[in-house]
Amino acid sequence: MKLQRNGRTKALAIGALAVVSSLTLAACGSDNNSNSSASSSPAAGGSSAAASSIACSGASGQLLGAGSTAQANAVTQWVKDFQAACSGVTVNYQATGSGAGITSFQSGKVAFAGSDAAMKPADVAKTEGTACKSGGKGINIPMIGGPIAIGYNLPGVSNLVLDAPTLAQIFTGKIAKWDDAAIKKLNPTATLPSLPIQTFHRSDGSGTTANFTAYLAAAAPTDYTLQPNKLWAAKGGQAANGSAGLAAQVKQVQGSISYFELSYATQQNITTAQIATGASAPVAVSTDAASKAIADAKVTGTAPDLTLDLTSAYTTKADGAYPIDLVTYEIACDKGNAPATLPTLKAFLNYISSTQGQTSVASLGYFPLPASLQAQVKTTINGLS
């Protein structure tokens, strides 16, 4: 062994040397990105002004969170502002998907989980005693809302109007051509080409799919007869991975239509459909219109759990209210959170549910919760122990 080691140590030494030298070459590595942030877009900035009003009260160390991809972009922004205000705190949120996030939370690996759908009772039971000590259990705290845009690619048609039954028929393959009578009826003035409709849905499980199918099932129960589902259940159509993948497909393929969070449509300049809800005029997708629809969503959870029922939003007929929305939750323990991270968790959740936190992500395609709900969320967060 000695001899062999003798031979190999040389090789190892060189390898180690190479690694070490490459590290030292870049050893000026830094976590400080404040220079670059100050110089670039003010839309994302404002952190120095924001910093003063964020209460850090006892926050310290590292806070881990995992889950929903739909809220990932918002959380990134919140983390940036929160860390700028509270020095020495690291919040690490990874968009592993709601299911994986909840599983990690249940085994106590992360302090909070993000989820696009409220945790089911069976999953709540699995948090008792494992993630949540001293008789606590996981609770759903609604945090931020986001409209789901219907993006399409149809040259020459910029103001497409669709309604729930038409959408349901398009996505289940019953309407196959863009010049179908049902679409024509909703768009009497548009010149619709005789292209085949290519629908795209998520190939991965996703809360966006769950909310979109829940909308179809609630607003067009006769045309969409399947259960709302995180996995796309209807036959036919094509699929792509992630909202970014869907947006890329819609951008590439003529005659395509798909659904994704509003920010992906804005970023990629994808035209979005207006939805005829029975209101006086079809509603275009926007954060304001979506927040109007969510205004009278009911809390169905028993306090401190704040599970929301969005059926009223899906079937809204109010003027200027956009019906296809999702609300994402944070999941934490009501009692028995890990003591080391509890102050940081409370400070962070307090910040993101504050008016300042809620409005800071509007430019990313999210909308704040209604004021009454925000108050309930505040009470719940302050009661965490």
Place this chain on the structure above:
Amino acid sequence: METPRDTSAPPSDPQPSKGSQSAAPNLAGSSPQRGGSSLSDSGRTGRRGDAIFKFASSGSGVALLVIMAAIAAFLTVRAVSAISADHGNFLTTSDWQTQADPITFGIAAIALGTLISAVVAMVIAVPVALGIALFISHYAPRRIAQALGYVVDLLAAVPSIVFGLWGALFLVPHMIGVNAWLNQYFGWTYIFHQNEPGTQPRSLFTVGIVLAIMILPIITAVSREIFLQVPRAHEEAALALGATRWEMIRTAVIPFGRSGIISASMLGLGRALGETMAVATVLSPSYVINLHILDPAGSTIAQTIANQFGESQGTGRDALIAAGLVLFVITLLVNGAARLIIARRKEYSGADA
């Protein structure tokens, strides 16, 4: 067999003696308390060294088996709990609905898709890879060959996610023409028939091509090393008999490297079967059995696991692990078959050492 070995031995002949020379002082140094004659000393330490080394190497083999057994046991335990909750027939159901109320899932469609994409990849990659390996080892000028070998290794360095993005953003649009052409002229073969011409070519066929490109460097690199080891005397003997270069390769190089080529292909196949990110980005999956490989349909096991893992909990997750077990079994069967082929061909193989 004797002559070629003789000629290949001399260049490295000094090595053993050098090795033993440098070995002797070191051994003596390692056991200074024993002052006896260096010959018997080195013999004894050698024997002990032998025992230790043999123990270490067989221990590594056993460790590997233990890891495999642990993985298999883990997969089986979780798979059994998932399959017992399955409301469909696990082997014949093609749908994959683990979030719906009666949990229904089966591997019929995804196992088929896995096989189709792997077969397409192998059919394209193996001949091309062997061609490149031969090109580097026997056709290209020496200096160029080394650079080329490096360039092909570079292909192995491209991460699968980049291949996925390249496939989705570059290859797919460029496949539209090829697909239309195949559908037009080879539609009668059934497999090249398109149900809905004009859909995006995000099909198992395109996935196969991307996989082929991904496994190319693995097969090339291993077979290139093997072709370079063909005893030169074998080749010179063939050439001296008047063989053309191709005849020399066919009679001397390929038989020598056959078992290595199959091993290399198995390595490539392993990656093709298990690739996740590139397939997930390129393919438009659906859980139906569809043998028209140009249609955007079908899915693979690894892709299903990757796509659904994030949103799966409990039984849903176990169902994915059951799919992983099936992939495991498929690999087992394919490798078993490859072993049989190698064993049958053994008498031709020069690599019997």
Place this chain on the structure above:
Amino acid sequence: MSSLATTSQLSSSLTERRLPRWMPAVNLALAVLLAVAIGAGFNLSSKPQWLLIAAILYVVIQYVTSAVVEGRRHAKNYVATSLVWVAFLLALLPLISVLWMTISKGIGVINANFLTHSMNGVAINQEGGGLYHALIGTLEQVAIASLLAAPIGILTAVYLVEYGRGNKLSKAVSFFVDVMTGVPSIVAGLFILSFWIIILNMPFTGFAGALALAILMLPVVVRSTEEMLKLVPNELREASLALGVPKWLTITRVVLPTALGGIVTGVMLAVARIVGETAPILMLVFGADTINMDPFNNPQSSLPLFVWTEYSRGTDQSQARAWGGALVLIAVVMILNLVARGIARWKAPKGATR
């Protein structure tokens, strides 16, 4: 052996008529011209199709002319040569295309700031930020995985070739190595997740990811090392043993150095396979936006994970960062590859390779 026939052919081949050296070039030009004519005549829109027709025509013309002038054996040789060339060119196309796409999309964001900063506090629609944290994570995780997998893998291969010699254990090991190559990365990740993270209750760390990567590396190392060891001529072993060198010294001083070039290639292939893994990293290392130098405590990031998360964020700025990350990842593997080859060449016995 039909030695008579062979000798008669042999003697004739010395005086046989050969194609002039300029003939292939002329045939190539002819093939290209014909292909252009066909392409334009039939109005074929896709350029690859033209290329394909030209290639097929060239092979056919070359075969026919050679068969007429030199006889079938030489014609076949020409066909084989052309096919080998075609295979090579075919492989170059995607390589160039992939590299071009990555470079053209990624080069824009690469600067000193990108290489030396983390993503800490960078909003998704902001420029700036960097991948230093991911680079550190990848290098450390891959290094640990290699340190675990390479010795075990090489020793296993040594056992298979030098000690096992077809006994039951070696047959089983050899078979399961092949099966192991088919373990998808996500399954390896799941295994470590439930074994290491959940059952042993370990936190998310770079080391946990390295364990999964080591499992993925192992079969590639064993397989390629085994093939290389098999090719070491028996005479070397016999010569060494005959000189009284113990077996283990023969292996470490003679067999392994002779096969070193191939072994290093195998290890580098394995590294190349694992360095781009996203799924197990996301599951086990968790990911991070800040620099964490310690692979044994707290989450880290890694380059493929960086590429994946930045790509899925969907903004122009983050997608540019994703391509920049991909470019850096390729460069890292390239550099590792170069270093490994340097070591192999330096350590290899002189004159043993050609």
